[in-house]
Amino acid sequence: MKIFGFQIPSVFSLLIWAGVWEVIGQLEWVFIFPPLSGVLIELWDLVGTNAFHKASISTLKSFCYGMFFAITGGVSLGFFMGRVDAANKLLGMWVNIFASAPLSSLVPVLILLFGLGQTTIIVTVVLFAIWIITLDTLAGIKHVSPSLIEMGQSFGASRWNLLYKILFWAALPEILAGIRMGFIRAVKGVIIGQLLVSIIDFGQMFATFSRNLYMEEFWALTLVLFVFALGISSLIGEMEKRVEYYAGVRD
């Protein structure tokens, strides 16, 4: 962000927006924007409550289970499509559709199938995250230089060796990029899932807050989830940096 030609560090731009929020809140223009200070105080209280702890743990569980299935499933599917042309032809279109479709509209169907519980949330997370992981893994596999594969074959690599000694490492930068985007989508998935199920965890809290117009609590919870999503994304970004050194020099 630039003001009068000066480069403002992003921390400051964050502070400026916080200030704007506070002022709007204090002016009491719109009731859905309470002052930021109030939200932060509420946040402090909220984080201490039992309900919050329970919801956090349960959400984290859904998230981790979901991501586990999304990563194992997405990476395997990407490998499979990358190595078997017929599979790619058969599934490619569907994976692409799912990767860009508005999946929230499917959650009600999931509720019908899996009920109003954690299973639905986990399936939602998988559904949100798996396709982008599949696509990125596929791109990574397709990107592996043919001569690296021939090298493996010519030195007698078995199919399995080729897979985990060459293809996996060669595709790792793309796989990690996919997982990072998968994580961000999974955060969306877990929140949307909970909102729509709305009788458990954060979904229930959100439902209560917005039904009763507890705007400070509502924003406090939103902030927490937002920070959580950012934290995860930058964590994976760090991991990606560690393989970046060879992502650029591969070709």
Add this chain to the structure above:
Amino acid sequence: MAIAEQNTIPLAAPTFSDNNIVEVKGVSKFYEPDIQALLDINLGFPKGQMTTLLGPSGCGKTTLLKIIAGLLEPTEGDVFVNGQLVTGPGPERAFVFQDFALMPWATVLRNVSFGLELRGMAKDERYEIARRYITNVGLEGFGEKYPHELSGGMRQRVGLARAMAVDADVLMMDEPFSAVDEQTRRQFQEDLLNLLSIEKKTVLFVTHSIEEAVYVSDQIVLLSPRPGRINKTVRPDIDHAASSDEIRRGKNYLDSVEEIWHELKGYLE
């Protein structure tokens, strides 16, 4: 790999001797019904010698090398190595790649020992062998470096060390020096010849450079434009005991270069 007997009319009666470690018999290759890369190749590669495939771009040199390596299946014909029918890659053959084909996530040491790793050799043992070849190709002290920290010429030395480390009888090199500069290339040619004089390998070499072919080869096979056929075999008969300058000024060297240039010029018309 079915052989269609009726359609195969040998252009020249193939002559094979026990001396040949690799024998190519009636090999043709179609990539698609209308893309024929090779036409009835009959060729023997004498044991312990360096044979170079030379020909215009797209004449099927890489294709032939990959068929011998067992990386590609011929449409017709067979390849024998040590009298055994080739059905895939084997431990008696090792490939040096034009683009090096090094694993960027692995150190030089691991790259060089990779062929041995795939054979299940214990770590200490394979690293010891790899270190020896790293020294032999002139990369002593670079074992812990990563490929992107090396120059192109050094990377190809890694590729060469990897191929030597598995102790294959036959080394196959597809334009190994095309990605390095001329100076490095000449140095490399001499180092290669020195190494080979100690290790006694059979080398199948592909290059675009007539001078390089004549300088390093015992036998040069000229291929015609696509579909590749064998047009001529030239034996430069160069005494590699002589110095590089003497060789390049010698009569045999110059005559062979001239003869090959004359032949290749014919394809341009």
